[in-house]
Amino acid sequence: MDNKFLTTGVSDKFQLFPREMMLGIQNSLTEKINNLNLLLNSSSEKRRIDEAVKAIWFDEEILKFNQDKYFKEFYIPIISKITGKDNLTKFTDATFFIRVNLPKIKDFYSEWHQDAGTFLYSNSIAYKYKSYTLWSCITEGLIDNSIEFLSKENYVEKVYNSEFKKSKRHGKITFHQSMIPFDENKIKKINLNFKPGEAIVFDSLVFHRTVRKSNKIRISFDLRLFSKKDEELITKRSLISRLKRFVFDLSGVKLY
Numbered sequence: 001m002d003n004k005f006l007t008t009g010v011s012d013k014f015q016l017f018p019r020e021m022m023l024g025i026q027n028s029l030t031e032k033i034n035n036l037n038l039l040l041n042s043s044s045e046k047r048r049i050d051e052a053v054k055a056i057w058f059d060e061e062i063l064k065f066n067q068d069k070y071f072k073e074f075y076i077p078i079i080s081k082i083t084g085k086d087n088l089t090k091f092t093d094a095t096f097f098i099r100v101n102l103p104k105i106k107d108f109y110s111e112w113h114q115d116a117g118t119f120l121y122s123n124s125i126a127y128k129y130k131s132y133t134l135w136s137c138i139t140e141g142l143i144d145n146s147i148e149f150l151s152k153e154n155y156v157e158k159v160y161n162s163e164f165k166k167s168k169r170h171g172k173i174t175f176h177q178s179m180i181p182f183d184e185n186k187i188k189k190i191n192l193n194f195k196p197g198e199a200i201v202f203d204s205l206v207f208h209r210t211v212r213k214s215n216k217i218r219i220s221f222d223l224r225l226f227s228k229k230d231e232e233l234i235t236k237r238s239l240i241s242r243l244k245r246f247v248f249d250l251s252g253v254k255l256y
């Protein structure tokens with residue numbers, strides 16, 4: 001187990017996939033990224049930009065990262081080594097996502113949040129258990145367009161309230177914003193450069209957000225694993241978030 005991970009909730013970064021393997025994927029993506037850049041620079045309609053993003057989401061090479069063999073050979077062993085948890089498995093949903101971080105577009109961008117907070121309306125297993133996210137860059141990710149974390153040493157370790165909003169893009173509902181228990185200007189953030197194929201692991205109570213200060217597109221994927229053991233149940237949660245879940249379980253009514 002990584003002791004630093006235990007106190008901060010964030011691992012060191014590491015090379016998840018060999019560089020050569022990532023070079024092959026970059027080649028297959030170049031045309032799609034160039035196309036997206038052209039659309040962004042010519043301020044094209046949102047519909048066309050969405051289509052170009054979807055071409056990346058459904059890129060065959062990238063979707064291979066969601067195959068079981070990658071979970072068995074790469075993700076489960078490395079997350080287990082870092083967290084010290086065994087019996088790690090996938091959720092039935094909310095497991096694997098491809099992210100295209102686009103300059104100039106407000107969507108596909110996450111403000112400060114905890115992954116545990118965004119699971120409020122996922123299935124009840126995902127809501128109950130702590131999970132571990134592996135985040136990996138497919139393109140290069142730099143400090144101005146990758147991801148930023150706040151160590152758990154900076155706030156009380158619990159799930160804070162998250163607000164959701166109606167969405168046409170992400171099913172019927174999507175994460176909007178979280179209550180943040182810190183002054184972000186006074187706290188040192190963990191913000192790193194990633195080469196293609198480099199990754200980092202963090203737990204579902206760690207506050208993190210997308211960084212988008214650059215004009216360069218960044219593509220990454222993230223996935224979540226959890227261990228269905230009693231000691232992994234989330235015990236501390238804000239009253240509002242518990243109340244929302246209670247109403248949702250009882251009646252299916254979503255409290256935004």
Ligand SMILES: [Fe+2]
Binds near residue numbers: 114
């Ligand atoms: Fe997240």
